[in-house]
Every structure is written in C-alpha cells, then in structure tokens.
Amino acid sequence: MAVCVAVIGKDNSPKFISCLNPELELQFHYKVHTSLDVVEEKLSSAGINTGDVRELYLGLLYSTEEHKIFGYVTNTKIKFIVVVESANTLLRDNEVRTMFRRLHNLYTDVVCNPFYIPGDPITSKNFDDTVKSIMVNNI
Amino acid sequence: MADEVSFEFLHTELVSYVLSSTEKDKKPCDLSTLEYIGFSAGYRIIERQTKEWPRFKDELETMKFICTDFWTSINKKPVDNLRTNHQGVYVLQDNAFRFLTRLSNSRQYLEVAPRYVAFTCGLIRGALANLGINSMVTAEVQSMPACRFHIQVQRT
Numbered sequence: 001m002a003v004c005v006a007v008i009g010k011d012n013s014p015k016f017i018s019c020l021n022p023e024l025e026l027q028f029h030y031k032v033h034t035s036l037d038v039v040e041e042k043l044s045s046a047g048i049n050t051g052d053v054r055e056l057y058l059g060l061l062y063s064t065e066e067h068k069i070f071g072y073v074t075n076t077k078i079k080f081i082v083v084v085e086s087a088n089t090l091l092r093d094n095e096v097r098t099m100f101r102r103l104h105n106l107y108t109d110v111v112c113n114p115f116y117i118p119g120d121p122i123t124s125k126n127f128d129d130t131v132k133s134i135m136v137n138n139i
Numbered sequence: 140m141a142d143e144v145s146f147e148f149l150h151t152e153l154v155s156y157v158l159s160s161t162e163k164d165k166k167p168c169d170l171s172t173l174e175y176i177g178f179s180a181g182y183r184i185i186e187r188q189t190k191e192w193p194r195f196k197d198e199l200e201t202m203k204f205i206c207t208d209f210w211t212s213i214n215k216k217p218v219d220n221l222r223t224n225h226q227g228v229y230v231l232q233d234n235a236f237r238f239l240t241r242l243s244n245s246r247q248y249l250e251v252a253p254r255y256v257a258f259t260c261g262l263i264r265g266a267l268a269n270l271g272i273n274s275m276v277t278a279e280v281q282s283m284p285a286c287r288f289h290i291q292v293q294r295t
Contacts, residue, residue, distance in 0.1 A: 010271070054193045054194035054195075054196065055193060055194070056193070056194060073194075074186070074189070074190075075185075075189035075192060075194060075195060075270060076185065076186055076189065076269045076270060076271070077271055104190055105190070107186075108186045108187045108190060111183050111186045111187075112183045112184075112186070112187060114179075114183075118182055118183070118269070
C-alpha cells in the first residue's frame with residue numbers, strides 16, 4: 001500500500017500530489033522534493049554507463065525509517081514518485097513497477113485530453129480517483 | 140484500409156477549414172494555425188508513443204525514433220532517408236508523402252503544397268519539443284509526392 005503519489009513536471013514543479021492521510025501532505029511534499037535530487041543523479045549517471053539498460057523505472061531512490069521512496073521518469077521528463085511505508089515488506093519490486101506503469105497510462109490519458117494544457121497542474125477527477133484506488137489496492 | 144482514408148479526409152478538411160477561417164479576415168494565406176494544431180497534436184501523441192520505449196540515449200536516437208516508429212504510426216511508412224550534419228540539422232526525405240500522393244504526380248498544383256505539409260511540420264516540432272529538443276521545422280516540396288523536412292535544433 002502506497003501512502004503518497006506525486007507527479008512532477010519537466011521543470012521539477014509539482015503537478016499533482018495525493019496522500020492517503022491529507023494531514024501529512026506537507027511532510028510528503030518535503031520527501032518528494034528531496035527525492036528529486038536522487039532522480040537527477042540517477043539520470044545523469046545513466047548517461048555515463050552506456051552499458052546498462054535505460055529503463056524508465058528508476059527503482060528505490062532512498063529509504064528512511066518510516067518510508068521507502070520509488071521513482072520513475074518518462075521519456076518526456078515527467079517524474080512519478082511513490083512513497084511506501086517501510087513496514088510494508090509484502091510489496092515486491094514488480095508490484096511497484098506495475099503501479100508506475102498504471103500511473104503512466106493514466107497520465108498519458110490526461111495529456112491526450114484536449115482540454116488539458118500540458119504543464120498545468122492536473123485537476124482531472126478521474127485521475128485523482130484512480131490514483132487513490134491504486135494507492136489503496138496496490139495495483 | 141478505411142481508417143487510413145478517413146484520416147486523410149480529416150486532414151484535408153482541417154486544411155480547408157483553417158484556410159477559410161483565415162481568409163475571412165482578409166489575411167494572406169496563414170499557415171501558423173495549422174502548424175500550431177500539429178504542434179499540440181504531436182506534443183500529446185509522443186507521450187503515448189514513447190510509453191513502452193527505453194530512454195533515448197542522444198539526439199540522433201530520438202531522430203531515428205521519429206523517422207521510423209513515429210512516422211509509421213502517422214504515415215503508415217517510415218521516412219525514406221534521414222541525413223544529418225551532426226551539428227543539429229536533420230533532413231528527412233519522404234519520397235511519397237501521404238498527404239501529397241493524392242494531389243499530383245508532377246509540379247502541377249505546386250503552389251498549394253505548403254498547406255498540406257504545415258500540419259506535419261508542427262507534428263514533428265511538437266513531438267521533439269516534448270522530448271526536450273527545441274527545434275525549427277520547415278518543409279520543402281520540389282516535385283509533388285516527394286517532400287523534404289528540415290529540422291534545425293535550437294541550442295541555447
């Protein structure tokens with residue numbers, strides 16, 4: 001079960017952030033913001049080691065006592081960040097991967113909506129509801 | 140088969156709609172609207188197209204993607220020739236460009252050709268813009284079904 005999902009734009013501005021517990025939203029803003037540096041680092045080091053696979057999924061960015069933070073960057077430089085509770089040991093890497101894939105699919109649907117202006121914060125109700133259900137149900 | 144034709148009809152209607160609406164204002168043939176429609180379409184399409192694709196290594200790899208997969212999804216065939224000077228100029232040659240094959244097979248109607256390539260110019264520019272490459276795209280038609288797109292990457 002994820003506790004927070006965030007979508008970050010090309011210029012590292014938050015486009016969407018959703019948490020299970022709205023009271024902790026500020027705390028997650030900080031956590032997501034901190035993770036962006038790790039994302040940047042992973043992206044630039046991928047350019048040097050040309051041998052490795054250039055997958056969109058970046059894997060575990062960092063973990064704290066309470067949370068694990070995972071990252072995913074699309075080809076169009078949109079970042080998805082998912083925060084999971086560290087206590088949750090049931091969650092496998094593959095499940096996080098499918099979670100990101102579903103998020104990406106959702107995001108492309110939002111972008112292909114002609115009424116959405118690329119670069120704006122995401123206000124789609126469908127997106128919000130589906131992200132909430134992904135967070136609760138895991139997949 | 141039928142869906143391919145319907146896209147061509149839609150494009151033709153788009154061109155005539157945009158031109159008739161600009162003609163009303165007594166302006167000379169204005170293709171920027173058409174180019175902008177292409178831009179926003181390209182910007183959105185590429186998001187979907189690159190979903191299952193690994194990260195691009197460099198600019199040339201991105202261009203190759205545009206010439207093969209992106210072009211095939213729109214024009215049902217890849218670009219015939221891609222040339223570059225490795226300094227930010229790319230030339231895409233299509234010997235039978237989809238929107239021109241129905242028009243003429245020679246130099247006849249050459250003066251209206253720009254209308255039918257403006258949308259695709261925008262499409263390429265939009266797709267590249269979303270992939271992080273700012274560019275200027277122009278088209279050149281010398282003899283009808285063939286068309287050449289010049290992409291000039293803007294480096295800051």
